[in-house]
Amino acid sequence: MEWSPQTLQFLSECFLNTLSPLPEPRRRAESALSDAADKPNYGLAVLRLVAEPSVDDQIRQAAAVTFKNHLKSRWSPPPPSDRDAQILTPIPDPEKEQIKTLVVSLMVNSSPRIQSQLSEALAVIGKHDFPKAWPTLLPELVASVDKLSLANDYVSVNGVLATLN
Numbered sequence: 084m085e086w087s088p089q090t091l092q093f094l095s096e097c098f099l100n101t102l103s104p105l106p107e108p109r110r111r112a113e114s115a116l117s118d119a120a121d122k123p124n125y126g127l128a129v130l131r132l133v134a135e136p137s138v139d140d141q142i143r144q145a146a147a148v149t150f151k152n153h154l155k156s157r158w159s160p161p162p163p164s165d166r167d168a169q170i171l172t173p174i175p176d177p178e179k180e181q182i183k184t185l186v187v188s189l190m191v192n193s194s195p196r197i198q199s200q201l202s203e204a205l206a207v208i209g210k211h212d213f214p215k216a217w218p219t220l221l222p223e224l225v226a227s228v229d230k231l232s233l234a235n236d237y238v239s240v241n242g243v244l245a246t247l248n
Contacts (some may be wrong), residue, residue: 084122086131094119096151098145116149121172126153127181133197134189138199147193147200154182154204159211183208183217189244191227191239198239202246 084090097119100112101193119125124226129150133143174182186208213220224243231240 084119084124084128086124086128090128091135091138095126096143097136098132098142098149099139101145101149102141118152120157123175124178126157126174127178127185129153130182130185130189133193133201134185134200140194144196144200147151147197147204151200151204151207154207156234170219179208179212183220187220187223187227191231191243195238195242198242199245202242205246233237 093115097116099114100108101116103109103112119138130144132138132146133150135143138146154174157171158179160171160173186201186205190198190205193201209217209220228243230238231237231243
């Protein structure tokens, strides 16, 4: 899934429709997102939507929750021997690296509700990749705390500290 204005529009409409009180548009949107989740760069596209300031906060919040859940199920899927597990397309390694490059700064610069979802997503990644496959995580988080404390942004500092915890 390549990032484009059409992708932004598609994802925005889908996430908006997942919030619908009407079952039919909600089911269609959930189905479309489920199909899209199997495409390469889906997680990255959703993360970019979360970062897009021109998108309504409600849509961005729904996208952040979906992003977190996408990582939970696809970052390190269960082995094929687990018969009860649904077979999901794992996130490709190049996409994982791009997500790791973006997620900390996006988390730090997000509203508290989005920040909490991205913090959980970061914890999912860290559980599998830190420290061996993500040696830059801790230095990046420490640098973020330093920068935020100099700016007296203690709400964001608390968010980073919660992530560290």
